[in-house]
Amino acid sequence: MLRISARPESPLPHPIFQQTEFDSRLAQTRAVMSSRGLDLLILTDPCNIYYLCGYDGWSFYMPQVLLVPVAGSPVWVGRRMDAHGVRLTSCLAAEDVVGYPEHLIQNEVETPFGFIAQTIAERGWQAKRVGIEKQGYYFSVASFETLVEELPGSELIDASYLVNRVRFIKSPQEIGVMRQAARLLEAAMTAAVDVIRPGMRECDVVAKICEAQIGGVPDVGGVYCSTPSLVMSGARADTPHLPWTDERLAAQTTVNLELMGNRLRYQVPMGRTVVIGEPAPVMLRLESVALEVIDNILAFVKPGMICSDVSDETQRILRRHGIAKESRCGYSIGIAFPPTGGELTASLRAGDTTVLKPGAVIHFLPAIWADGGSIVISEPLLVTESGVECLANVPRRLFYC
Amino acid sequence: MLRISARPESPLPHPIFQQTEFDSRLAQTRAVMSSRGLDLLILTDPCNIYYLCGYDGWSFYMPQVLLVPVAGSPVWVGRRMDAHGVRLTSCLAAEDVVGYPEHLIQNEVETPFGFIAQTIAERGWQAKRVGIEKQGYYFSVASFETLVEELPGSELIDASYLVNRVRFIKSPQEIGVMRQAARLLEAAMTAAVDVIRPGMRECDVVAKICEAQIGGVPDVGGVYCSTPSLVMSGARADTPHLPWTDERLAAQTTVNLELMGNRLRYQVPMGRTVVIGEPAPVMLRLESVALEVIDNILAFVKPGMICSDVSDETQRILRRHGIAKESRCGYSIGIAFPPTGGELTASLRAGDTTVLKPGAVIHFLPAIWADGGSIVISEPLLVTESGVECLANVPRRLFYC
Numbered sequence: 001m002l003r004i005s006a007r008p009e010s011p012l013p014h015p016i017f018q019q020t021e022f023d024s025r026l027a028q029t030r031a032v033m034s035s036r037g038l039d040l041l042i043l044t045d046p047c048n049i050y051y052l053c054g055y056d057g058w059s060f061y062m063p064q065v066l067l068v069p070v071a072g073s074p075v076w077v078g079r080r081m082d083a084h085g086v087r088l089t090s091c092l093a094a095e096d097v098v099g100y101p102e103h104l105i106q107n108e109v110e111t112p113f114g115f116i117a118q119t120i121a122e123r124g125w126q127a128k129r130v131g132i133e134k135q136g137y138y139f140s141v142a143s144f145e146t147l148v149e150e151l152p153g154s155e156l157i158d159a160s161y162l163v164n165r166v167r168f169i170k171s172p173q174e175i176g177v178m179r180q181a182a183r184l185l186e187a188a189m190t191a192a193v194d195v196i197r198p199g200m201r202e203c204d205v206v207a208k209i210c211e212a213q214i215g216g217v218p219d220v221g222g223v224y225c226s227t228p229s230l231v232m233s234g235a236r237a238d239t240p241h242l243p244w245t246d247e248r249l250a251a252q253t254t255v256n257l258e259l260m261g262n263r264l265r266y267q268v269p270m271g272r273t274v275v276i277g278e279p280a281p282v283m284l285r286l287e288s289v290a291l292e293v294i295d296n297i298l299a300f301v302k303p304g305m306i307c308s309d310v311s312d313e314t315q316r317i318l319r320r321h322g323i324a325k326e327s328r329c330g331y332s333i334g335i336a337f338p339p340t341g342g343e344l345t346a347s348l349r350a351g352d353t354t355v356l357k358p359g360a361v362i363h364f365l366p367a368i369w370a371d372g373g374s375i376v377i378s379e380p381l382l383v384t385e386s387g388v389e390c391l392a393n394v395p396r397r398l399f400y401c
Numbered sequence: 402m403l404r405i406s407a408r409p410e411s412p413l414p415h416p417i418f419q420q421t422e423f424d425s426r427l428a429q430t431r432a433v434m435s436s437r438g439l440d441l442l443i444l445t446d447p448c449n450i451y452y453l454c455g456y457d458g459w460s461f462y463m464p465q466v467l468l469v470p471v472a473g474s475p476v477w478v479g480r481r482m483d484a485h486g487v488r489l490t491s492c493l494a495a496e497d498v499v500g501y502p503e504h505l506i507q508n509e510v511e512t513p514f515g516f517i518a519q520t521i522a523e524r525g526w527q528a529k530r531v532g533i534e535k536q537g538y539y540f541s542v543a544s545f546e547t548l549v550e551e552l553p554g555s556e557l558i559d560a561s562y563l564v565n566r567v568r569f570i571k572s573p574q575e576i577g578v579m580r581q582a583a584r585l586l587e588a589a590m591t592a593a594v595d596v597i598r599p600g601m602r603e604c605d606v607v608a609k610i611c612e613a614q615i616g617g618v619p620d621v622g623g624v625y626c627s628t629p630s631l632v633m634s635g636a637r638a639d640t641p642h643l644p645w646t647d648e649r650l651a652a653q654t655t656v657n658l659e660l661m662g663n664r665l666r667y668q669v670p671m672g673r674t675v676v677i678g679e680p681a682p683v684m685l686r687l688e689s690v691a692l693e694v695i696d697n698i699l700a701f702v703k704p705g706m707i708c709s710d711v712s713d714e715t716q717r718i719l720r721r722h723g724i725a726k727e728s729r730c731g732y733s734i735g736i737a738f739p740p741t742g743g744e745l746t747a748s749l750r751a752g753d754t755t756v757l758k759p760g761a762v763i764h765f766l767p768a769i770w771a772d773g774g775s776i777v778i779s780e781p782l783l784v785t786e787s788g789v790e791c792l793a794n795v796p797r798r799l800f801y802c
Contacts, residue, residue, distance in 0.1 A: 134543040
């Protein structure tokens with residue numbers, strides 16, 4: 001007879017971060033909570049949960065939260081079947097990992113947020129002013145409505161991006177992980193450029209990219225990226241977000257690549273364009289504009305500038321070439337869970353007053369669609385004490401095949 | 402001087418589905434809308450948007466909707482930079498694809514749902530009773546609050562899973578695509594079983610899986626899956642959702658695999674367990690229980706049964722072996738975008754009265770964690786006129802290495 005057994009298991013150490021790192025992150029978060037008068041944060045963004053407790057599981061497709069009181073230990077609440085994985089891999093104490101029962105899964109009448117409200121009550125926390133993430137992907141309207149009902153004595157205050165903003169400046173350990181992610185990215189980009197040739201199916205190019213992204217290099221392996229590789233040729237190369245196909249690469253086309261490397265959920269992206277056949281004159285012009293923009297920005301950015309300074313400088317150069325670019329030319333990066341590779345805070349665009357300080361990492365992406373052509377040459381940039389540094393080392397130019 | 406050029410482009414034909422298929426899907430959706438008295442549906446689930454208009458782009462990380470009026474053409478509204486991709490690849494007419502401007506991206510004051518409400522007004526639709534997806538991942542609380550403000554004359558009614566339920570029964574074309582996805586799955590599972598050996602890093606196993614999933618077979622290539630491969634060994638094998646690591650596979654361990662194939666966003670999953678070294682006695686007992694359960698269910702299921710019948714039969718066998726399984730033992734599958742591979746409708750569990758009809762596809766997943774061991778042997782099943790059929794052909798047993 002088989003019986004269900006309890007599995008008292010010692011937690012596995014985090015491969016990179018020590019407890020002191022988690023303590024520092026929590027202290028920074030609490031400083032912001034205090035300044036906004038919040039007693040409790042209910043975090044639903046898996047990036048923020050991972051940042052504060054080190055738990056990285058694919059369980060965020062079901063409701064789960066990290067409850068962060070202004071004093072006392074944070075508590076994870078999620079599906080009971082996932083509690084063991086949280087105890088095994090997070091920095092939380094076993095008693096601060098609480099599983100809700102299975103009948104709350106996909107229950108169209110009762111969401112798990114009733115159970116979560118009950119957990120808040122049981123912990124005896126003051127929960128007068130409670131921060132929630134109204135802009136998040138993994139906090140549904142149904143969950144919100146339950147919370148409104150179940151926490152009648154609490155004021156629910158939008159604290160979207162509160163922790164995201166704490167994440168903006170990376171610690172030395174985090175920068176070390178992002179340097180490893182950059183090596184995975186280099187492997188992926190090299191695999192793509194090596195393998196692209198006319199007649200090859202787009203999917204076969206991506207197969208080689210994924211193999212390199214995840215197999216990585218001998219001392220660093222990759223994990224899944226928060227977004228799929230973008231590999232577009234032909235008519236699709238003039239769009240930013242379509243999936244690859246089974247079609248064979250034409251003898252004369254451009255292939256726009258936007259690839260990533262992800263190490264322990266820290267993600268570093270880059271764009272490059274490959275020309276198959278003779279480059280159209282427009283592509284050579286676009287290349288020269290893109291490189292001029294990037295060279296300029298590498299010399300231009302200094303810590304203390306604000307995001308819109310970088311955007312203004314980029315737009316100034318583009319305008320000189322008669323190019324109007326509506327979309328932002330970059331965004332902050334770091335921890336990435338699906339569906340986005342951005343931190344959803346700083347953007348390089350007019351009006352963004354975020355100050356670029358050492359330890360910030362930005363994907364500078366001056367992608368250009370113009371005159372029937374398009375080019376995607378971008379760089380992941382670390383803000384240093386004196387300027388910026390490219391995190392990845394891939395030749396910055398059009399590639400040919 | 403480079404100038405932005407308009408790109409009047411003929412839409413690309415969908416690789417599989419004809420207009421008649423989309424017409425039929427829309428008609429079925431409208432029948433349910435009418436029965437609930439809904440004038441308009443605001444769809445935010447990318448699975449439902451893809452189902453009704455064929456648009457499959459990685460743009461759902463920013464607000465986008467498909468507006469489905471009870472009469473007249475559906476309209477996509479999303480980020481302006483993505484409108485070209487929608488025109489190129491969906492079945493919508495060019496004038497029914499509307500882009501909102503870039504300043505609404507990551508704007509903490511103003512969401513794009515004001516623009517969306519304005520589009521509804523401009524189309525002159527009756528929008529008294531409006532269905533929204535309150536349970537969805539890609540419809541934030543902030544978006545909902547904007548909609549409440551901007552549509553004061555409308556009653557917003559939860560229509561979560563309305564279209565998901567229409568998707569439950571697959572057309573012959575959809576079943577054809579899922580058979581192709583099953584071939585990708587077989588390639589992935591074969592690659593994993595072939596490559597697993599002691600001393601290999603988990604990430605290198607996954608690299609080979611991804612290569613096979615996406616490179617596929619000569620006539621069928623894959624796309625990204627909605628969830629990453631689950632490949633867990635050692636202490637992690639006793640949990641369901643942790644990521645793989647860089648660690649080397651031990652000389653004596655089990656590896657639980659939950660892999661998928663995804664063809665044109667239709668996804669077919671399967672679980673298998675690989676034993677490295679001598680199998681512990683518990684593993685042989687778990688194998689025999691798992692195979693007994695699956696063999697029984699393959700003979701047991703008939704169209705017309707309800708989901709809980711299948712769950713009751715599974716639980717009956719497990720109980721006979723002294724195993725209590727809290728979690729459901731399967732769920733409906735089909736179109737899958739991150740973060741889940743399930744359709745979020747039918748579940749094989751007590752109380753689920755969904756009728757299993759020909760054309761339904763279920764992931765039957767009687768994963769067992771017991772006596773310190775765990776086994777994941779599962780099958781994707783198509784309900785036929787006379788019973789069920791395994792969509793994928795992979796030996797159903799423990800694998801050894």
